Amino acid sequence: MLLKVIPRHSVKSGANFNLFLSDIDFYVVSPSSITLNWADQVSQYYSELKVWFPMLGELEIFTQGEWLELQRVKEENGPLLEILRDLKKIRWMVLEIQKNKTEYHLYKAKRAIRNILIKYKQDIPKMELLRETKNHQIIADGISASLKKIIPVDKICAQINFPLPEIFSFYSRELDLTIGYGDFSDADLILDRNSILCLLGLFPTHANDDPSLHLMRQELRNTPELGPHHLAVLKHEFLYANAAPRIHLKWREDSWRWALSLKEQLESRNVLLPIKLEPNWPFPSP
Numbered sequence: 001m002l003l004k005v006i007p008r009h010s011v012k013s014g015a016n017f018n019l020f021l022s023d024i025d026f027y028v029v030s031p032s033s034i035t036l037n038w039a040d041q042v043s044q045y046y047s048e049l050k051v052w053f054p055m056l057g058e059l060e061i062f063t064q065g066e067w068l069e070l071q072r073v074k075e076e077n078g079p080l081l082e083i084l085r086d087l088k089k090i091r092w093m094v095l096e097i098q099k100n101k102t103e104y105h106l107y108k109a110k111r112a113i114r115n116i117l118i119k120y121k122q123d124i125p126k127m128e129l130l131r132e133t134k135n136h137q138i139i140a141d142g143i144s145a146s147l148k149k150i151i152p153v154d155k156i157c158a159q160i161n162f163p164l165p166e167i168f169s170f171y172s173r174e175l176d177l178t179i180g181y182g183d184f185s186d187a188d189l190i191l192d193r194n195s196i197l198c199l200l201g202l203f204p205t206h207a208n209d210d211p212s213l214h215l216m217r218q219e220l221r222n223t224p225e226l227g228p229h230h231l232a233v234l235k236h237e238f239l240y241a242n243a244a245p246r247i248h249l250k251w252r253e254d255s256w257r258w259a260l261s262l263k264e265q266l267e268s269r270n271v272l273l274p275i276k277l278e279p280n281w282p283f284p285s286p
Contacts, residue, residue, distance in 0.1 A: 004029040004067075023057025029067045039246035061246040062239075066275055070239045077232040080150050083143065084175070084202075084233070086116045087189070090135055091176045120146065136177065136189040144195045153194040156201075156225045162215070168196065170213065174203050174237065201226050202233050204262055221269075231271055238262035242275065 006027040028042060039061050050056045062070065074081060089112065096109040110127050113135055117124045120142025124130075136143075147153065157164065169180025169187050180187040181196045191199075200213065201220030221230045241262055244255035266273065 024055050025057040026059055027067070028059065028061045029064055030061070031064050034061060034063055034246060036246065036252075040249070043247050043249075059247055060240070060243055062243050066239055066243065069235070069273060069275060073232055073235045073239070077229070077236070079146070080229060080232065081236055083146055083150075086119065087136065087143070087175050087177065090116055091188075094133065094135070134188070140189060140191055143189070144191045147195050147198070151198055151229055152225050153198040156220060156223045157194040157197055159223050160197075160216070160219050162219070164193065164197065168193070170196075170200055170210070172199070172203055173206060198226060202230050204234055204237055204265055207261070227269075231266070231269060234262060234266050234269075235271070235273065238266060238273070239275070 004027075006029060007024060042061060043059065046056070046059050093109040093113045097106060099105075107127075110130050114124060114127050114130055117135065117139055120139035124138070167180075167182030169178055169182075171178050177188040178186065179189045179191065179196055179199060181191055181193045197216070197220060201217050205214075205217065220226050238259060241255055241259035244259070245252040248255060263273075
Protein backbone atom coordinates (compact mmCIF):
# COMPACT_ATOMS: atom_id res chain seq x y z
CA MET A 1 0.00 0.00 0.00
CA LEU A 2 1.53 3.32 -1.13
CA LEU A 3 1.01 6.05 1.48
CA LYS A 4 1.27 9.81 1.08
CA VAL A 5 3.03 11.70 3.87
CA ILE A 6 2.23 15.41 3.62
CA PRO A 7 3.60 18.22 5.83
CA ARG A 8 1.11 20.59 7.45
CA HIS A 9 0.72 24.30 8.10
CA SER A 10 3.86 26.47 8.49
CA VAL A 11 6.35 23.84 7.33
CA LYS A 12 4.39 23.63 4.07
CA SER A 13 3.79 27.36 3.55
CA GLY A 14 7.10 28.54 4.99
CA ALA A 15 5.32 31.23 7.03
CA ASN A 16 7.16 31.77 10.36
CA PHE A 17 8.69 28.29 10.10
CA ASN A 18 11.85 27.76 12.14
CA LEU A 19 13.52 24.35 12.17
CA PHE A 20 14.59 24.76 15.80
CA LEU A 21 11.35 26.22 17.17
CA SER A 22 8.53 24.93 14.94
CA ASP A 23 6.96 21.49 15.21
CA ILE A 24 6.68 19.56 11.96
CA ASP A 25 3.14 18.16 11.68
CA PHE A 26 2.13 15.56 9.11
CA TYR A 27 -0.86 14.04 7.36
CA VAL A 28 -0.70 10.36 6.41
CA VAL A 29 -3.08 9.61 3.52
CA SER A 30 -4.03 6.01 2.76
CA PRO A 31 -5.39 5.01 -0.69
CA SER A 32 -7.71 2.45 0.92
CA SER A 33 -9.83 2.02 4.04
CA ILE A 34 -8.14 2.17 7.44
CA THR A 35 -8.45 -0.28 10.30
CA LEU A 36 -7.84 0.71 13.90
CA ASN A 37 -5.16 -1.96 14.21
CA TRP A 38 -3.23 -0.51 11.26
CA ALA A 39 -3.67 3.06 12.57
CA ASP A 40 -2.36 1.97 15.98
CA GLN A 41 0.76 0.55 14.34
CA VAL A 42 1.37 3.79 12.43
CA SER A 43 0.85 5.87 15.59
CA GLN A 44 3.21 3.64 17.58
CA TYR A 45 5.91 3.91 14.92
CA TYR A 46 5.49 7.68 14.80
CA SER A 47 5.77 7.91 18.61
CA GLU A 48 9.04 5.98 18.44
CA LEU A 49 10.37 8.35 15.77
CA LYS A 50 9.54 11.35 17.98
CA VAL A 51 11.94 10.05 20.63
CA TRP A 52 14.78 10.55 18.14
CA PHE A 53 13.32 13.53 16.29
CA PRO A 54 11.64 15.77 18.90
CA MET A 55 10.70 18.36 16.27
CA LEU A 56 8.04 15.97 14.97
CA GLY A 57 4.60 17.29 15.90
CA GLU A 58 1.03 16.09 15.42
CA LEU A 59 -0.04 13.28 13.12
CA GLU A 60 -3.38 12.93 11.31
CA ILE A 61 -4.44 9.85 9.32
CA PHE A 62 -6.99 10.07 6.47
CA THR A 63 -8.20 7.95 3.60
CA GLN A 64 -7.75 9.37 0.10
CA GLY A 65 -11.46 10.19 -0.13
CA GLU A 66 -11.45 12.00 3.21
CA TRP A 67 -8.31 13.89 2.25
CA LEU A 68 -9.81 15.12 -1.03
CA GLU A 69 -12.98 16.25 0.74
CA LEU A 70 -10.92 18.02 3.42
CA GLN A 71 -8.92 19.88 0.77
CA ARG A 72 -12.13 20.89 -1.00
CA VAL A 73 -13.59 22.32 2.22
CA LYS A 74 -10.37 24.21 3.00
CA GLU A 75 -10.04 25.63 -0.52
CA GLU A 76 -13.61 26.92 -0.47
CA ASN A 77 -13.57 28.23 3.11
CA GLY A 78 -9.91 28.83 3.91
CA PRO A 79 -10.09 32.36 5.43
CA LEU A 80 -12.91 31.46 7.84
CA LEU A 81 -11.33 28.18 8.93
CA GLU A 82 -8.02 29.99 9.46
CA ILE A 83 -9.62 32.45 11.88
CA LEU A 84 -11.16 29.61 13.88
CA ARG A 85 -7.90 27.67 13.87
CA ASP A 86 -5.98 30.72 15.09
CA LEU A 87 -8.36 31.10 18.04
CA LYS A 88 -7.97 27.39 18.83
CA LYS A 89 -4.19 27.50 18.60
CA ILE A 90 -3.86 30.39 21.03
CA ARG A 91 -5.82 28.31 23.52
CA TRP A 92 -3.63 25.24 22.87
CA MET A 93 -0.48 27.29 23.45
CA VAL A 94 -1.85 28.72 26.71
CA LEU A 95 -2.39 25.14 27.90
CA GLU A 96 1.22 24.36 26.95
CA ILE A 97 2.40 27.31 29.04
CA GLN A 98 0.31 26.14 32.00
CA LYS A 99 2.05 22.76 31.95
CA ASN A 100 5.16 24.52 33.30
CA LYS A 101 7.57 22.93 30.86
CA THR A 102 11.13 24.04 30.22
CA GLU A 103 12.10 27.57 29.18
CA TYR A 104 12.48 26.22 25.64
CA HIS A 105 8.86 25.03 25.54
CA LEU A 106 7.60 28.26 27.10
CA TYR A 107 9.48 30.23 24.45
CA LYS A 108 8.02 28.09 21.66
CA ALA A 109 4.47 28.52 22.98
CA LYS A 110 4.77 32.29 23.39
CA ARG A 111 6.36 32.60 19.96
CA ALA A 112 3.44 30.69 18.42
CA ILE A 113 0.92 32.95 20.21
CA ARG A 114 2.69 36.13 19.08
CA ASN A 115 2.86 34.92 15.47
CA ILE A 116 -0.93 34.66 15.52
CA LEU A 117 -1.52 37.96 17.31
CA ILE A 118 0.48 39.97 14.76
CA LYS A 119 -1.83 38.73 12.01
CA TYR A 120 -4.71 40.68 13.56
CA LYS A 121 -3.04 43.63 15.33
CA GLN A 122 0.13 45.60 14.65
CA ASP A 123 1.29 46.89 18.05
CA ILE A 124 1.74 43.54 19.81
CA PRO A 125 3.99 43.50 22.91
CA LYS A 126 7.42 41.93 22.64
CA MET A 127 7.45 38.24 23.43
CA GLU A 128 9.02 38.65 26.88
CA LEU A 129 6.21 41.09 27.79
CA LEU A 130 3.42 38.90 26.42
CA ARG A 131 0.83 37.83 28.96
CA GLU A 132 0.12 34.17 29.56
CA THR A 133 -3.66 34.71 29.65
CA LYS A 134 -6.28 36.94 27.98
CA ASN A 135 -4.34 36.98 24.70
CA HIS A 136 -7.53 36.48 22.71
CA GLN A 137 -8.84 39.87 23.81
CA ILE A 138 -5.75 41.64 22.46
CA ILE A 139 -6.93 40.86 18.92
CA ALA A 140 -10.70 41.15 19.46
CA ASP A 141 -11.09 44.05 17.03
CA GLY A 142 -8.94 42.32 14.40
CA ILE A 143 -10.88 39.06 14.72
CA SER A 144 -14.19 40.89 14.37
CA ALA A 145 -12.98 42.84 11.34
CA SER A 146 -11.64 39.68 9.66
CA LEU A 147 -14.88 37.82 10.35
CA LYS A 148 -16.95 40.63 8.84
CA LYS A 149 -14.92 40.51 5.62
CA ILE A 150 -16.16 36.93 5.16
CA ILE A 151 -19.62 36.93 6.73
CA PRO A 152 -22.13 39.85 6.61
CA VAL A 153 -22.88 39.55 10.33
CA ASP A 154 -24.98 42.75 10.55
CA LYS A 155 -27.19 41.72 7.64
CA ILE A 156 -27.66 38.25 9.15
CA CYS A 157 -28.69 39.51 12.58
CA ALA A 158 -31.12 42.01 11.02
CA GLN A 159 -33.11 39.01 9.73
CA ILE A 160 -33.65 37.42 13.16
CA ASN A 161 -37.31 37.54 14.19
CA PHE A 162 -36.97 37.77 17.96
CA PRO A 163 -35.33 40.33 20.27
CA LEU A 164 -31.59 39.82 20.57
CA PRO A 165 -30.14 39.97 24.10
CA GLU A 166 -28.20 43.02 25.20
CA ILE A 167 -25.75 40.93 27.23
CA PHE A 168 -24.82 37.43 26.16
CA SER A 169 -22.08 34.79 26.41
CA PHE A 170 -21.62 31.13 25.51
CA TYR A 171 -18.94 28.49 25.89
CA SER A 172 -17.52 27.15 22.62
CA ARG A 173 -16.29 23.58 22.96
CA GLU A 174 -14.57 23.82 19.58
CA LEU A 175 -12.45 26.78 20.74
CA ASP A 176 -12.46 25.90 24.47
CA LEU A 177 -13.35 29.54 25.14
CA THR A 178 -16.10 31.55 26.76
CA ILE A 179 -17.16 34.18 24.22
CA GLY A 180 -19.46 37.08 24.95
CA TYR A 181 -20.49 40.68 24.44
CA GLY A 182 -21.53 43.25 26.99
CA ASP A 183 -20.22 43.32 30.55
CA PHE A 184 -18.50 39.91 30.75
CA SER A 185 -15.17 40.45 32.45
CA ASP A 186 -14.68 36.69 32.82
CA ALA A 187 -15.05 35.94 29.10
CA ASP A 188 -11.94 34.91 27.17
CA LEU A 189 -13.04 36.86 24.11
CA ILE A 190 -15.44 39.83 24.01
CA LEU A 191 -16.63 40.92 20.57
CA ASP A 192 -19.49 43.00 19.22
CA ARG A 193 -22.93 41.42 19.50
CA ASN A 194 -23.49 40.47 15.87
CA SER A 195 -20.06 38.81 15.51
CA ILE A 196 -20.67 36.74 18.64
CA LEU A 197 -24.11 35.63 17.51
CA CYS A 198 -22.76 34.54 14.12
CA LEU A 199 -20.03 32.51 15.85
CA LEU A 200 -22.80 30.87 17.88
CA GLY A 201 -24.56 29.91 14.65
CA LEU A 202 -21.39 28.63 13.00
CA PHE A 203 -20.44 25.94 15.50
CA PRO A 204 -22.02 22.48 15.79
CA THR A 205 -24.77 21.67 18.27
CA HIS A 206 -23.87 19.61 21.36
CA ALA A 207 -26.32 17.42 23.28
CA ASN A 208 -25.82 19.34 26.52
CA ASP A 209 -26.00 22.84 25.03
CA ASP A 210 -28.22 25.42 26.71
CA PRO A 211 -31.74 24.70 25.28
CA SER A 212 -32.50 28.43 25.21
CA LEU A 213 -29.90 28.82 22.44
CA HIS A 214 -31.55 26.36 20.08
CA LEU A 215 -34.09 28.67 18.43
CA MET A 216 -31.56 31.47 18.03
CA ARG A 217 -29.05 29.10 16.42
CA GLN A 218 -31.63 27.70 14.03
CA GLU A 219 -32.71 31.15 12.85
CA LEU A 220 -29.10 32.19 12.30
CA ARG A 221 -28.29 29.01 10.37
CA ASN A 222 -31.39 29.31 8.22
CA THR A 223 -30.24 32.63 6.76
CA PRO A 224 -28.75 32.26 3.26
CA GLU A 225 -25.69 34.24 4.36
CA LEU A 226 -24.68 32.07 7.35
CA GLY A 227 -26.07 28.66 6.37
CA PRO A 228 -23.28 27.71 3.90
CA HIS A 229 -20.57 28.78 6.38
CA HIS A 230 -22.18 26.67 9.11
CA LEU A 231 -22.18 23.64 6.80
CA ALA A 232 -18.50 24.22 5.99
CA VAL A 233 -17.61 24.25 9.69
CA LEU A 234 -19.70 21.09 10.24
CA LYS A 235 -17.91 19.28 7.37
CA HIS A 236 -14.50 20.35 8.64
CA GLU A 237 -15.26 19.25 12.21
CA PHE A 238 -16.71 15.95 10.99
CA LEU A 239 -13.67 15.03 8.89
CA TYR A 240 -11.31 15.59 11.80
CA ALA A 241 -13.62 13.90 14.32
CA ASN A 242 -13.96 10.86 12.06
CA ALA A 243 -10.16 10.60 11.82
CA ALA A 244 -9.50 11.27 15.53
CA PRO A 245 -10.07 7.67 16.79
CA ARG A 246 -7.11 6.54 14.66
CA ILE A 247 -4.60 8.53 16.70
CA HIS A 248 -6.27 9.41 20.02
CA LEU A 249 -6.72 6.12 21.85
CA LYS A 250 -7.70 7.81 25.11
CA TRP A 251 -10.72 9.55 23.52
CA ARG A 252 -11.48 6.93 20.89
CA GLU A 253 -15.09 6.20 21.78
CA ASP A 254 -15.92 9.86 22.53
CA SER A 255 -14.47 10.91 19.18
CA TRP A 256 -16.49 8.30 17.33
CA ARG A 257 -19.72 9.38 19.06
CA TRP A 258 -19.00 13.02 18.22
CA ALA A 259 -18.33 12.13 14.57
CA LEU A 260 -21.67 10.32 14.48
CA SER A 261 -23.43 13.38 15.93
CA LEU A 262 -21.81 15.64 13.32
CA LYS A 263 -22.83 13.26 10.54
CA GLU A 264 -26.42 13.40 11.77
CA GLN A 265 -26.32 17.21 11.91
CA LEU A 266 -25.09 17.32 8.32
CA GLU A 267 -27.76 14.88 7.15
CA SER A 268 -30.46 16.93 8.90
CA ARG A 269 -29.47 19.76 6.55
CA ASN A 270 -29.52 17.42 3.53
CA VAL A 271 -25.74 17.12 3.24
CA LEU A 272 -24.51 13.62 2.48
CA LEU A 273 -20.73 13.37 2.43
CA PRO A 274 -19.19 10.59 0.31
CA ILE A 275 -17.33 9.44 3.43
CA LYS A 276 -17.80 6.19 5.29
CA LEU A 277 -17.99 6.70 9.04
CA GLU A 278 -15.01 4.72 10.29
CA PRO A 279 -14.20 2.76 12.29
CA ASN A 280 -17.31 0.76 13.05
CA TRP A 281 -18.59 0.28 16.59
CA PRO A 282 -17.67 -1.31 18.95
CA PHE A 283 -14.06 -0.33 19.50
CA PRO A 284 -11.51 -2.75 20.87
CA SER A 285 -10.16 -1.75 24.26
CA PRO A 286 -6.94 0.29 23.97
